[in-house]
Amino acid sequence: MNKISKWFSVRAELNSRERTILGIGSFLLPLLLWCIVSYTPFIWHPKILVQDPGGVDYFQVGMLVDKSDFRNEFAKMQAQHLALPQGKPANPIYLPAPHQVAKAFYTSFTTKPEQRDMPWLYQSLWHSIKIIFWGFVISSLFGVPLGILSGTYARFGRLSEPFIEFTRYLPAPAFGALAVAVLGIYDAPKIAIIVIGTFSQQVLIIANTTRKLDVTILEAAQTLGTRGLNLLTRVVVPGILPDLYRDQRILLGWAWTYLIVAELIGTSTGITWFITQQARYQHFDKVYAAIMMIGILGFGTDLLLARLGRKLFPWDRSLDRI
Amino acid sequence: MNNEIKLPSYLEQSDAVRSRFDRINQREIILEVRNLCKHFASKHSNVEALRNINFKIHRREFVCVIGPSGCGKSTLVRTLAGLEGHSSGEVLLDDKPVQGPGQDRGMVFQGYSLFPWLTVKRNVMFGPEMNGHARDEAERDALLWLDLVGLGKFANAYPHQLSGGMRQRVAIARALVNQPRILLMDEPFGALDAMTRAKMQTHLLDIWRNIDITVLFITHDLDEAIYLADRILVLKAHPGEVQEIIEVPVPRTRGPVSLTSPEFLATKARLEKLIHPDEAQESEEDEVVKPHMIRFTNVTDNVD
Numbered sequence: 097m098n099k100i101s102k103w104f105s106v107r108a109e110l111n112s113r114e115r116t117i118l119g120i121g122s123f124l125l126p127l128l129l130w131c132i133v134s135y136t137p138f139i140w141h142p143k144i145l146v147q148d149p150g151g152v153d154y155f156q157v158g159m160l161v162d163k164s165d166f167r168n169e170f171a172k173m174q175a176q177h178l179a180l181p182q183g184k185p186a187n188p189i190y191l192p193a194p195h196q197v198a199k200a201f202y203t204s205f206t207t208k209p210e211q212r213d214m215p216w217l218y219q220s221l222w223h224s225i226k227i228i229f230w231g232f233v234i235s236s237l238f239g240v241p242l243g244i245l246s247g248t249y250a251r252f253g254r255l256s257e258p259f260i261e262f263t264r265y266l267p268a269p270a271f272g273a274l275a276v277a278v279l280g281i282y283d284a285p286k287i288a289i290i291v292i293g294t295f296s297q298q299v300l301i302i303a304n305t306t307r308k309l310d311v312t313i314l315e316a317a318q319t320l321g322t323r324g325l326n327l328l329t330r331v332v333v334p335g336i337l338p339d340l341y342r343d344q345r346i347l348l349g350w351a352w353t354y355l356i357v358a359e360l361i362g363t364s365t366g367i368t369w370f371i372t373q374q375a376r377y378q379h380f381d382k383v384y385a386a387i388m389m390i391g392i393l394g395f396g397t398d399l400l401l402a403r404l405g406r407k408l409f410p411w412d413r414s415l416d417r418i
Numbered sequence: 419m420n421n422e423i424k425l426p427s428y429l430e431q432s433d434a435v436r437s438r439f440d441r442i443n444q445r446e447i448i449l450e451v452r453n454l455c456k457h458f459a460s461k462h463s464n465v466e467a468l469r470n471i472n473f474k475i476h477r478r479e480f481v482c483v484i485g486p487s488g489c490g491k492s493t494l495v496r497t498l499a500g501l502e503g504h505s506s507g508e509v510l511l512d513d514k515p516v517q518g519p520g521q522d523r524g525m526v527f528q529g530y531s532l533f534p535w536l537t538v539k540r541n542v543m544f545g546p547e548m549n550g551h552a553r554d555e556a557e558r559d560a561l562l563w564l565d566l567v568g569l570g571k572f573a574n575a576y577p578h579q580l581s582g583g584m585r586q587r588v589a590i591a592r593a594l595v596n597q598p599r600i601l602l603m604d605e606p607f608g609a610l611d612a613m614t615r616a617k618m619q620t621h622l623l624d625i626w627r628n629i630d631i632t633v634l635f636i637t638h639d640l641d642e643a644i645y646l647a648d649r650i651l652v653l654k655a656h657p658g659e660v661q662e663i664i665e666v667p668v669p670r671t672r673g674p675v676s677l678t679s680p681e682f683l684a685t686k687a688r689l690e691k692l693i694h695p696d697e698a699q700e701s702e703e704d705e706v707v708k709p710h711m712i713r714f715t716n717v718t719d720n721v722d
Contacts, residue, residue, distance in 0.1 A: 310529070310531075312527050312529050312530075312531045313531060313533060315499075315501050315519070315525075315527070315531070316525070316527060316531035316532075316533075316589075317533075317544070317548075318500075318501065318518075318519035319499055319500075319501070319519045319520075319521070319523065319524065319525040319593070319602075320521055320524075320544055320545035320548055320592065320593070320596060321520060321521030321545055321548045321549045321596065322544075322548045323548075326548060330544075330548070331533070334533070334535045334536075335533070335534075335535065337535065338535075409535070410576065411534050411535050411576045411577075411578060412534075413578055
């Protein structure tokens, strides 16, 4: 098979080497794109970084000006035979180069907070993780049992699901003001927003997963003498466990997406507080670093949970390759 | 069919076979079905799935149910298992009416019904555990039955690691460990390849010969029914009704030779006549599906 048609063979099985290479590649490609935009001065770079203001009275060293403005001033100075301004092409302040972000990633942790009562970055991150954790735990505490009940017993399902389906369309941030009014300005309303955002999806997804359990398995259990609650605890729950676990991983990702909105409610805290602070001082390198920290935390947790899943459910075939 | 060989009537029984049936009929009745009717109410119509089914099964009898697709044989066995209700009539197990599924009627399904999260041994232990047996007792029984179906070595394997035939062996062991009064089998070998299926049939007869178990076996395979059964319950479709109950004249013990015996062929001829009564009469599907064959190859390019 030649090289090109290999890429277009439908649903091809990949060997582990290919999987690793392509997997790393999927991260390197965007990074490469970012490097190209950042390090090749003739690609994009719409600004000029002033290195020597020359005769232009409002130019300052380190100032970013539009290319066209720079060209105009340059021409004016030439015409007036004044000192010419010097500069080099640069990207806007909101697109720092990879090495700047990498550096910011480190310095964000080592920089002392500007005021003494402000948290260090690791404290902000830890605060965010706690919000996510409690939001997800509280949502799961109610959502998982309700989902399983709804998926197992048709009457429970019919009584709960239509309304939950309706609440799914109510955007969680819309409850922000209400949550603050009821729960105060500290962590409780933030946790509430994550619960509101996760709960309805959780019930519906888990009910659906429960319904997908092969009915033959339930019937076999019944003909073996399984009755009542045993049918739920000994057959339904273990039967759906690997899928339930997968659902929970997806839902945890969902909870992360509600984090930023949740942390803006009441007094801004956690990683969101850090991001808004840094953006205010135009430290965009630190903003990117913080966004990446969220990504790394979320993705890392998911990878760990996937690994753990393979250990926990040795019978589950769909977990074979992750 | 112009079959030149003169077949005996399927009703003729050798003395040995007849006396065997006499012995069977003297045994107590395990399962009795009286005037069983079942309707499905759908939006547009009231479908009559089963009409007035009557039969009795004696202890240690092997009964097969056969019929064209849509005759309700699966519905019948599911009703007997208690997985589906019925509209009227009675299902009596040891003279007591059946209500809902229970461990007194073991069932083996066509699809893989093993619990994928349990090892083979734990699958077999599941029934005894559910019925309040102690765990070590359940384990002892499970290992005994796994040995009996030849899977002692696979006790700690998971179902997905087994072949189709092995999984059905586990399913049989799992049903039998509960010591049910009757074993209901709903096309259990339907998904297996021909070789495995033949092996499983012989194995099932072996088990049945050595254990006090009564079997009701659903199949659409005529050979399978004749090979296994003492009696064959022939159903017809729309509505599902008992057409005939045939006492299979093929002598026991049966083996591969039985498949070519005159009794076997005579019974098969009879079954074929019952199940495909008139070649001329078109089924509903044939009325709709009418292939229009066009020749795409050269006239000299013939395959036969």
